[in-house]
Amino acid sequence: MADTMRADGRRNYDRLLDEARAAFAEHGTDVSLRDVARRAGVGIGTLYRHFPTREALIEAAMRHGLDALCARADELIDTEPASEALAAWLLAFATGSTRYQGLPGSILDALGDETSELYRSCHAMRAAAARLLHRAQQAGQVRSDLAVDDLLALVVGVAWAGQHARDGADLTGRLLGLIRTGIETSGGR
Incomplete structure (x- = not known):
């Protein structure tokens, strides 16, 4: 959607996203969307044209971070021992999840709701975690009875x-x- 916008629409989209990120960082993901629009210098209708739901706005604000997290999983798989790769990725995931107040709950909710605007991005992140976990389990370094959803919830x-x-x-x-x-x-470290 963002790639086919006119120049003024693209500016509004980018401004809304920048202001949403700042507002989420300052006030959390439950910040008033009307305030986000006001900060961006547009009306609430413009915000909803670009982001029809709060989750769509959160997803767009997080997309780069989630994509980077998925890429980080691939990099770690190629360069680190299995349990070290998993531990490094979990730290990156936990740290990234604290970027916005309320984000951990949004991620957890989205992982279990296929209708969520966040589901696709969170599902890709879940798949990255599953690859790392499975590799560590195959290496005998992590408990075989650990499910990826339980690990992500932790x-x-x-x-x-x-x-x-x-x-x-x-x-x-x-x-x-x-x-x-x-x-x-016992073979994990």
């Missing part, structure tokens, strides 16, 4: 906790370390 919980703690980054690292200890087999 990490989303860590991201949520990190958003709400004074020592968020430190807490995220500590909790991810605990998850790693819990999921790895």
Whole structure:
């Protein structure tokens, strides 16, 4: 859609996306869409023409980060031992999930709702996690009974906790370390 826009429509789209990212970072994903439109200097109708739902706006704001996360999984598979690749990717996922207040919940909701505007991007991210997890399981480094959805739910919980703690980054690292200890087999490290 964004590729076939007229120049003024493209400017509005880009401005809305920039202002949405700033508003999500400042106030969370539940920020008033009317405020996002106002910040971008357009009417609410213009916002809804480009982004018919809140989820569509969140998805567009996150798309680059989710694409980068999927690419990171492929890079790690090619360059790192299985359990190290999984741990590095989980840290990147947890860190990225804290970019916007409320984002961890949006991701978790979208993973289970095929009708969600976020589903496709989150599903691609889930597939990347599944490749890393399966590789670590095949190498005997991670518990074979661990499901990717359970692992992602754990990490989303860590991201949520990190958003709400004074020592968020430190807490995220500590909790991810605990998850790693819990999921790895004796051959994991």
